[in-house]
Amino acid sequence: MEEKLYIPIILGTAREGRFSELVASFVYQEVSKFDNIETEIIDVRDFRIKATDDTGTLPKAKKWKKIAKRADGFLIVSPEYNHSFPGELKMMLDLAYPEYARKPAAICGVSSGGFGGVRMVEQLRLVFITLKLLPIRATVYFSNVKTLFTKGGKIQDEGYAPQVKAMMSDLIWHANALRAARKNS
Amino acid sequence: MEEKLYIPIILGTAREGRFSELVASFVYQEVSKFDNIETEIIDVRDFRIKATDDTGTLPKAKKWKKIAKRADGFLIVSPEYNHSFPGELKMMLDLAYPEYARKPAAICGVSSGGFGGVRMVEQLRLVFITLKLLPIRATVYFSNVKTLFTKGGKIQDEGYAPQVKAMMSDLIWHANALRAARKNS
Amino acid sequence: MEEKLYIPIILGTAREGRFSELVASFVYQEVSKFDNIETEIIDVRDFRIKATDDTGTLPKAKKWKKIAKRADGFLIVSPEYNHSFPGELKMMLDLAYPEYARKPAAICGVSSGGFGGVRMVEQLRLVFITLKLLPIRATVYFSNVKTLFTKGGKIQDEGYAPQVKAMMSDLIWHANALRAARKNS
C-alpha cells in the first residue's frame, strides 16, 4: 500500500483578526477529504522570530525544519499585504533550506479585494524556486474575504470547494512524481 | 534500455549580432556530452510572427507545438533586454500551451553586464509557471558576454562548463521524474 | 497659459481580433475629456519589427523615438498573455531609451479573465523602471473583456469611466511635477 503523502497547510499571517484563518480551516476540511493525504494546519504564529536568522539552532527553526523535511509538498494559505507576502511568513520560510528540495508547493491567495492575492502569489513563487520548491500552476484565489464567510465560519461561495479539489489533485500528482524520484536517487 | 530524453535548447533572441548564439553553441556542446539526451538548437528566428496569435493553425505554430510536445524538458538561452526577455521569445512561447504541461524548464541567462540576465530569468520563470512548466532553481548566468568568447567562438572562462553540467544534471533528474509520472497517469 | 501635456495611449497588442482595441478606444474618449491633455492612440501594429534591435536607424524606431521624446507621460493599454505582456509591445518599448527618462507611466490592464491583467502590470512596471519611466500606482484593470462591450463597442460597466478619470488625474499630477523639474534642470 502506498504511503500517505504529508502535505501541511501553512497559515501565513500572524495578524490580529486574520481572515486567512477562515480560509485555512476551509481548505483543511477540503484537503482532509483526500484519503491518501495526511495534513494539518501549521500556524506562522508558532514560528515567529525577532529577526531573520540562519543559525538553525533555535528551537523554532528546528521544529519547522522537522516538519519541512517530512513534508512531501506544501500548501501555503496567505493573504496579500501591499502586493506581497506577510513578513512573518518570509521569516518562517527562511528558517529552512535543504528540507524543501524537489518538493512541489501550491498557494491559496487571500485578499479583501477582488484579485485574490495574485501579486503575493507571483512574488512567493519566485521565493519557492530559490528554495528548490517547485511551484505548480494550480492556485486558488480567495477574493473579497471579509464577506466570504458567515459569522459561523462557513464559506458562502460554492465555487471554491471544486477549485481546492482540482488544485490538490495537481499538487498530489506532482508530490507523488517527485517522491518516487527522490526515493530512487 | 531507457529512452533518451529530448531537451531542445531554445535560442531566445533574433537580434542582429546576438551574442547569445555563442552561448547557445557552447551550451549545445556541453549538453551533447550527456549520453541520455537528444538535443538541438531551436532558433527563435525560425518562429518569428507578426503578432501574438493563438489560432494554432499557422505553420510556425504547428512546427513549434510538435517540438514542444515531443520535448521532455526545455532549456532556454536568452539575453536580458531592459530587465526582461526579448519580445520574440515571448511570442514564440505563446504559440503553444498544453504541450508544455508537467515538464521542467531551465534557463541560461545572457547579459553584457555583470548580472547574467538574472532579472529576465525571474520574469521568465513566472511565465513558465503559467504554461505549467516547472522552473528549476539551477540556472547559469552568462555575464559580460561581449568579451566572454574569443573571436573563434571559444569560451574564455572555464567556470561555465561545470555549471552547465550541474544544471543539466538537475534538469535531467526532474525530466526523468516527471516523464515517469506522465507515463503512469 | 500652461502648455498641454502630450500623453499618448499605446495599444500594446497586434493580435488579430484584439479586444484591447475596444478598451483603447474607450480610454481615448475618457482621456480626451481632459482639456489640458493632447492624446492619440499609438498602435503597436505600426511598430512591428522582425527582431529586437538597438540600431536606432530603422524608420520605425525613429518614429517611435520621436513620439516618446515628445511625450510627457505614457498610458499603456495592454492585454495579459500567459501572465505577461505581448512580445510585440516589449519589442516596441525596447526601440527607445533616453526618450523615456523621468516621465511617468500608467497602465490599463486587459484580460478575458477576472484579474484584469494584473500580472502583466507587475512585469511591465519593472520594465518601466529600467527605462527610467516612473510607474504610478493608479491602474485600471479591465476584466472579462470579451463580454464587457456591446457589439457597437460601448462599454457596459459604468464603473470604468471614473476609474480612468482618477488614474488620469494622478498621471497628470506626476507628469506636471516631472515636466516642471525637467525644464529647470
Place this chain on the structure above:
Amino acid sequence: MEEKLYIPIILGTAREGRFSELVASFVYQEVSKFDNIETEIIDVRDFRIKATDDTGTLPKAKKWKKIAKRADGFLIVSPEYNHSFPGELKMMLDLAYPEYARKPAAICGVSSGGFGGVRMVEQLRLVFITLKLLPIRATVYFSNVKTLFTKGGKIQDEGYAPQVKAMMSDLIWHANALRAARKNS
C-alpha cells in the same frame, strides 16, 4: 534658501551579524556629504513587531509613520534573503501607508553573492509602487559583502562611492521635483 531634504536610510535587516550594517554606515557617510540633505540611519531592529498589523495605534507604528511623513524620499539598504527582502523589513514598511505617497525611493542591495541583491530589489520595487512610492532606476548593488569591508569597517572597493553619489543625485532630483509639486497641490 531651500529647505533641506530629509532622506532617511532604512537598514532593512535585524539579523545577528548583519553585513548590511557596514553598508549602511558607508552609505550614511557618503550621503552626509550632500549639503542639502538631512539623513540618519533608521534601524529595522527598532521597529520589530510580532505580526503584521494595521492598527496604527502601536507606539512603533506611530514612530515610523512620523519619520515616513517627514521624509522627502527613502533610501533602503537591504540584503537579499532567498531572492527577496527580509520579513522584518516588509513588516516595517507595512506599518505606514499615506505617509509614503508621491515620494521617491531608492535601494542599495546587499548580497554575499555576486549579484548585489538584484532580485530583492525587483520585488521591493513592486511593493514601493503599491505604497505610492516612486522607485527610481538608480540603484547600488553591493556584492560579495562578506569580504568587501576591512575589519575596521572600511570599504575596499573604490567604485562604490561614486555609484552612491550618482544614485543620490538622481534621488535628490526626484525628491525635489515631487516635493515642489506636493507643495503646490
